[in-house]
Amino acid sequence: MTNAIRFWLGNAPCTVTGPEAAMSLLDWLRLNRARTGTKEGCNEGDCGACTILAVRLDADGETLVWKALNACIQYVYMLDNTQIFTIEDLAGGYPAGNAAAPALHPMQTAMIDHGGSQCGFCTPGFIMAMTAAATDPATGGPDALSGNLCRCTGYAPILRALEEATPATKAWADTLGTTIRDRLRALDRTTPLHIDAGATRIDIPRTADQLAELCASHPDATLLAGATDIGIWINKGGRTLPHVILTTTATDLNTIREDDVGLTIGAAATWEQALPALTRLLPAAEPTLRRLGGRQVRAAGTVCGNIANGSPIGDGPPILIAANATLTLRHGNSRRTLPLEDYFIDYGKQDRRPGEFVEAVHVPHQPESLFRTWKISKRHDQDISAILCACRLTVTDGLITDARIAFGGMAATSKRAPRAEAALTGTPFDATALARAQDAITQDYAPISDFRASAAYRLTVARNLMTRLHHAHLGQEESVHA
Incomplete structure (x- = not known):
């Protein structure tokens, strides 16, 4: 068990302990690292002005996964084992000190050339979201900007900039691959973490068994996945969470399995990860599923977390109920399965017993219907x-x-x-x-x-x-x- 969060910010290795670990990433970047290019707009994951770029190693230890995330509802302890880029890391090229690098990143140049910025407040967030989209051109297009709001320019010039700069940005990301991969491999991804952050205790398990043991031992702890809802409790509701257990770091729960029975989505799998499999199973639901939050929200929020918190306006549960989905809940080494609709009892009340957590949701193959x-x-x-x-x-x-x-x-x-x-x-x-x-x-x-x-x-x-x-x-x- 260790007590420090470790990640890379641009070219700087970072080690964070104590109360700093419980800060929002947005506040930590602006107040502790003077990264003021990351803007505070809504402070609830709605506008995209605070978008940063996060790169993580996939479970295979080889594939790099590039994500745009809302820094306002990500907390520092959620970024362990991550390479983070802010807008300041793009200008001047990368790595730092490369005299031959252009003064501006291709995405920044394209935004200027196409008149994609007016007041400029939202521009850094747009550029970071566009850069993330360009690393995987299949995820580009208008949907790439669904998590970013602009009140003055309109989106057409921004989309033209994205289209023009995507090839050069993809090449830029590819040149960084070896460096980022080596950095992340050198970080410890197997030892569970316990952080004393002052008013908040933070536990970060690495496996489903460790998560199950923590939940059983601390049934009153708050289970946190992507923080797309809990982040608003903290930022807007002023709530302090005495004890947080992170669920998304249990790598053996970051699974999506398709078989003859249907689709099983593990507790750590995000909406962005699950979307291709869900739309194969439920093709008629694709337009609605793509409107479930913006890209940054889908990159952080999990399918099981959307179910577990029991919100009456969560978009996932009605779709999955209509598809006759079931849940697996786990307590220690014991598991039980129930129809999804039976999990919801009343407002703020779910059939989740003390010490249990939602381990997976199962969606069967659909009859001809x-x-x-x-x-x-x-x-x-x-x-x-x-x-x-x-x-x-x-x-x-x-x-x-x-x-x-x-x-x-x-x-x-x-x-x-x-x-x-x-x-x-x-x-x-x-x-x-x-x-x-x-x-x-x-x-x-x-x-x-x-x-x-x-x-x-x-x-x-x-x-x-x-x-x-x-x-x-x-x-x-x-x-x-x-």
Whole structure:
């Protein structure tokens, strides 16, 4: 057991102990390292102004994984064994001292050439997100910027800059590969860490067994994965967490397995990692899954963490409930499995016993069926849902033989619509069945009014989504953003 966080910041090896380890990466960069190019905007992972570039070794010890992350909701202890770059590391070339290096990075030059910056406050975050996207051109395009907001330039010149600078940026990243790989291999990735950060105790396990032992021994500890939700508790709610156990460092839980039964996603796997497998299994859900946070949020947040915290407006649970997913919960060496919908009991209350953690979620192969999802929010990208609807209908000989309808944002938890399902099952999906399902929706849910939507709006939209489901059944869908 050691008590120090170790990583690289640009060309500087860093060792952090004590209370500094519990600082947000944004504050640590700006206050302790004078890296003021990393901007504070929303301080809740929503705007992308604080985006940094993080590089980690994959489990194979060879592949480098480049990620754009929001520094405001990453904490220093989460960056152990990472190579970090900020905007200051791009200008002047890399490594430092290379006199032949250009004054500006190719991505910076392209932003200037295409007029991609006006006030400039958001520009460093954009450039770091664009640089991350360029390391894997398959992840480029408009989706690469879904986690960054610009209020003055518009996105067209920024996207043109990304397209132009991607080849040179990919080449830049490739030239750094050996150096970064050697640096990260030299760091200790096997010894668990215990950090006394003053008001917060931090435990960083390296295996699932170590995580299980910590959870069983400290059932009151807060389990933290990507901090995409807990970071807001800390930054905006002012909460101090007495004891944090990090889950994403248990490398044997960073798994995504596809087999004859379906898909199993381990507790440490992020949404970004799981997205390809999920969209292969649930292709109709891809447009909604790609709107689950921006790229930085999906690169940090885990599928199991999105489930475990039990938020009634989490986007993942309704989709996975409609797909008949199950959970594995672990306590010590004991495991139990339950249907995902049974995990959610009430607002802030889940069927997770003291000392347990969500070890994996299992999504079965789907029967031949109609599967649809819709996310309703005020902003298309990087926004919390007012409503999320996921439906699966199995139709045999013109009759609906099985219906699974789940909503988020309509109740205290993600919840199925049993009356609407019953109204459809055993009948053809005609206008009469549609009317019954719409009426049943108003009995299944009693939503609240909040700043995202009124109760009346939510019920009206839910009824209308049943109409969209009917149109999909009839093959009369229209392509609209919702």
